[in-house]
Amino acid sequence: xxxxxxxxxxxxxxxxxxxxxxxxxxxxxxxxxxxxxxxxxxxxxxxxxxxxxxxxxxxxxxxxxxxxxxxxxxxxxxxxxxxxxxxxxxxxxxxxxxxxxxxxxxxxxxxxxxxxxxxxxxxxxxxxxxxxxxxxxxxxxxxxxxxxxxxxxxxxxxxxxxxxxxxxxxxxxxxxxxxxxxxxxxxxxxxxxxxxxxxxxxxxxxxxxxxxxxxxxxxxxxxxxxxxxxxxxxxxxxxxxxxxxxxxxxxxxxxxxxxxxxxxxxxxxxxxxxxxxxxxxxxxxxxxxxxxxxxxxxxxxxxxxxxxxxxxxxxxxxxxxxxxxxxxxxxxxxxxxxxxxxxxx
Numbered sequence: 001x002x003x004x005x006x007x008x009x010x011x012x013x014x015x016x017x018x019x020x021x022x023x024x025x026x027x028x029x030x031x032x033x034x035x036x037x038x039x040x041x042x043x044x045x046x047x048x049x050x051x052x053x054x055x056x057x058x059x060x061x062x063x064x065x066x067x068x069x070x071x072x073x074x075x076x077x078x079x080x081x082x083x084x085x086x087x088x089x090x091x092x093x094x095x096x097x098x099x100x101x102x103x104x105x106x107x108x109x110x111x112x113x114x115x116x117x118x119x120x121x122x123x124x125x126x127x128x129x130x131x132x133x134x135x136x137x138x139x140x141x142x143x144x145x146x147x148x149x150x151x152x153x154x155x156x157x158x159x160x161x162x163x164x165x166x167x168x169x170x171x172x173x174x175x176x177x178x179x180x181x182x183x184x185x186x187x188x189x190x191x192x193x194x195x196x197x198x199x200x201x202x203x204x205x206x207x208x209x210x211x212x213x214x215x216x217x218x219x220x221x222x223x224x225x226x227x228x229x230x231x232x233x234x235x236x237x238x239x240x241x242x243x244x245x246x247x248x249x250x251x252x253x254x255x256x257x258x259x260x261x262x263x264x265x266x267x268x269x270x271x272x273x274x275x276x277x278x279x280x281x282x283x284x285x286x287x288x289x290x291x292x293x294x295x296x297x298x299x300x301x302x303x304x305x306x307x308x309x310x311x312x313x314x315x316x317x318x319x320x321x322x323x324x325x326x327x328x329x330x331x332x333x334x335x336x337x338x339x340x341x342x343x344x345x
Contacts, residue, residue, distance in 0.1 A: 022167065022176040026192045030178055031158070031165065034188055036144060038161055058122050065118065069111040076104035169194070206299070208233055208241075208249060214299045216255040221246040231301045267305040270295070276311055283323045292319040 079101040086094050144154065161182060168177040170191070178190040211233050215224045225241040235241065250257070273293070274281045287293035288304065292315050295306045310316060 022192065022194050027178060030190045030192050031180060032144065034180060035158060035161060062115065062118055065111060065115050069115065072104065072107045072111050076108050079104045206233060208235055212249050212253055212255065215302065216250040217258055218298055220258045227302055266308045268308055270304045270306065273306045273311060277320055279320060279323050287319045292316060
């Protein structure tokens with residue numbers, strides 16, 4: 001079973017180098033539900049009991065230090081009386097008694113300093129409000145899902161509670177198996193449904209012949225093969241399309257190959273347009289749907305073809321400024337904080 005280490009957290013996978021292909025939103029919701037359940041009323045009561053035990057232990061430590069201080073003060077007073085009654089002419093005895101007296105005073109000062117530092121540490125600890133914590137246990141789901149809740153706070157809670165998250169898959173039920181290893185040794189197994197294969201409606205699953213008739217000769221055979229694989233347009237044997245397979249089927253249908261020497265307008269894909277415009281692909285698709293950015297598709301699910309000249313029009317520039325204006329003030333920080341980073345990922 002291979003393992004990998006990321007940010008000090010061990011990730012264990014049981015499927016080798018294969019991609020499990022499960023949506024992150026489903027995993028996030030399932031783990032969030034378990035975190036909310038972990039911070040429930042019973043868990044809060046256990047934390048309060050632990051805090052009470054810690055306070056009791058602090059009190060016992062202070063009492064022990066106070067008894068030591070009382071004993072040290074008695075020893076210092078005894079050393080002082082012995083030094084006061086000694087004959088001054090006996091210098092060696094007086095010097096020894098004075099040394100013992102100073103040692104006893106140093107011991108007293110050290111114990112007083114330890115008690116002061118102990119009291120300061122206890123005073124700086126936050127007070128446990130039982131009613132507030134119980135209320136938090138009831139309000140945590142709404143607080144967690146509130147739009148204003150900082151994602152960094154959620155991440156801190158997740159890393160405090162969870163040591164690692166292990167993913168596996170069950171092909172028989174098309175589910176992802178999520179195993180949560182909590183800090184403390186407990187484990188929880190969840191099952192999250194995976195997205196079914198084939199995201200396009202049944203009426204949009206075109207046959208290979210129809211796809212080749214529409215795309216063949218319009219693009220190089222390699223790009224046609226990539227597009228057909230992305231469309232899940234499988235051949236009869238269920239294997240993936242390759243450049244050779246596309247060329248053989250195109251030749252059987254009598255379709256001429258792609259001729260790069262023919263004059264044609266320079267176009268880019270939606271992904272390339274997003275990179276050039278400095279926006280996301282989703283915003284590019286919105287501009288296309290609104291008619292702001294002209295684009296064409298040879299058929300449904302085929303890549304968009306966007307003229308390069310259209311990227312510099314005034315209408316597109318206005319649309320880009322509107323997209324940027326809608327962004328949060330701290331956009332980069334928002335991009336980093338909007339995703340809950342679970343241990344193990």
